[in-house]
Amino acid sequence: MEVTQKLYSVKLTYEELKILDGKVNEEAQKIIEIAKMEAGFGFELHVMNEILAKAVETGRLTWRLKQIRSCPYCDKKRTYHTYTRSTPYHSKGDLNYNRPYYYGGIAFNEGFFTIKGVGDMCIECCKLHHVIERLVDYIWDHDLKIEVQENDHRPTKYLKDSVYVCQECGTETAESKMVWKPAVFQGWYPAACPHCGSEKVEKTEKAEFILNPELLPEVELIRKDLGFNEHTKGTIRFFKNRSMPYVFTVLADSPFGEGTIIRFHTEKKQYTNGSWSDETVFDRVAKILEAAGYERKEFLI
Numbered sequence: 001m002e003v004t005q006k007l008y009s010v011k012l013t014y015e016e017l018k019i020l021d022g023k024v025n026e027e028a029q030k031i032i033e034i035a036k037m038e039a040g041f042g043f044e045l046h047v048m049n050e051i052l053a054k055a056v057e058t059g060r061l062t063w064r065l066k067q068i069r070s071c072p073y074c075d076k077k078r079t080y081h082t083y084t085r086s087t088p089y090h091s092k093g094d095l096n097y098n099r100p101y102y103y104g105g106i107a108f109n110e111g112f113f114t115i116k117g118v119g120d121m122c123i124e125c126c127k128l129h130h131v132i133e134r135l136v137d138y139i140w141d142h143d144l145k146i147e148v149q150e151n152d153h154r155p156t157k158y159l160k161d162s163v164y165v166c167q168e169c170g171t172e173t174a175e176s177k178m179v180w181k182p183a184v185f186q187g188w189y190p191a192a193c194p195h196c197g198s199e200k201v202e203k204t205e206k207a208e209f210i211l212n213p214e215l216l217p218e219v220e221l222i223r224k225d226l227g228f229n230e231h232t233k234g235t236i237r238f239f240k241n242r243s244m245p246y247v248f249t250v251l252a253d254s255p256f257g258e259g260t261i262i263r264f265h266t267e268k269k270q271y272t273n274g275s276w277s278d279e280t281v282f283d284r285v286a287k288i289l290e291a292a293g294y295e296r297k298e299f300l301i
């Protein structure tokens, strides 16, 4: 008869976990490693350490506003709306158990499945403890490879760049360096292998991190140049592609319509002219790009 060992579940403090460090099975050691990481972050609000550990694991820090039932950091307890007038069954002011009371809250790093009414804290506590600002600053100060969602405090330093594998030639390529093609309805998608051209490509679990293109000196220079140039004021727009955050377009915006003057790809270090001719603007931007090592191409993607 095969004898299996009985397994016990237990809750331990960090100090107790440290005693077991290196002496337990793989699964338990994983929990100890996470605990050590969280303790290393050192935020006094434990949930901030947990949020950051999760962000390190997934390579992303995200959050969204969410209705929550209670907040663990203040006096917002689970409750219900009250009856506003008396009925044969209830008195005015009694709790109406059919109508749960929700508070404005925030949930970090939510996955695909979410639980109604559950979040990390209320908006007031998030603001009071500067949770987002301190998490974003920590990620910057320690150069953690995490893509932070857009926010008013600081831009993300890195973007997560998924890796694809080609079924034909076996080459692995980051999404930003793939051959992109227009999607059926709108936008673009990473369609083919840049090495052999095969469209048999598959997204892997792996990812690389690229510097946020917005922070590149050439992008900052172009923004500045276009912004302070009397000639371009109000007639030129500069924007980043939504699905390809490394593709920028300089657009002429006139009463007669709009047209692309120049487009460039910060990861492929390429630029190309658009259909709209404005030599002054084109030359200014091209000069900055050439100085940063970009190559002119007939097409970008």
Ligand SMILES: [Zn+2]
Residues within 6 Å of the ligand: 071, 072, 073, 074, 075, 076, 121, 122, 123, 124, 125, 126
């Ligand atoms: Zn709260």
Ligand SMILES: [Zn+2]
Residues within 6 Å of the ligand: 166, 167, 168, 169, 170, 171, 193, 194, 195, 196, 197, 198
């Ligand atoms: Zn290939």
